[in-house]
Amino acid sequence: MNRLKKSYFERDPITLARDLIGCRFVRIIDGIEIVGEITETEAYGDATDLASHARFGETKRNNVMFHDEGILYIYQIYGIFYLTNIVAGPTGKPGAVLIRSAQIIKGMERAQEMTNQSKFVKANKDLAIGPGKFSLAFGMNKAVNGISLTDSSTVFIEAKEGTPDIIESKRIGVDYAGKSANLRWRFYNANNEAVSKR
DNA sequence: ACATGGATTCGCT
């Protein structure tokens, strides 16, 4: 048990995204603990990143991106899925890290139950692989938007042990983003199968 | 007020 502190999140999203690989995401629902090792992340920057929601300036939807580091930014897409993001630093600049995948290491049954609440996804061996499925498995929805990972007793992140081998690649699904589309801001664990794409 | 389309996933082709 070594929960990440506020200062950990007060770094730029690229550094944070890379460093979160291997950390443990912990979620407690109705007293049941679901734990997963983070295997895949993406960094989203400020207004100069044409794939980032911050490019619209501060709005009703994305305002948490502009505030405290270490809080959750939950965003719904396609009317169906929620995506889990963590607000990054440096202080005063918008930025976030998208959690794309995790390997469940505790609370598998509860994670399957949460996933099966979706009309569109059935829990299978690829549980929590892909940002929509990650959010389902860990019960991340708009109710947790704005919650701080450094304060909450029901959702937080623990430090990793060791140093995983990390592969970087271009982000998924951002081909529309012009000059930002090919930035290699996606990171995943080279030795873990629980990622959405190789 | 209203139209648009998205940081996705699945199932069928």
Next chain:
DNA sequence: GCGAATCCATGTT
């Protein structure tokens, strides 16, 4: 490789 599912913030009348 493509279409559908389906919500709501955003941008446009």
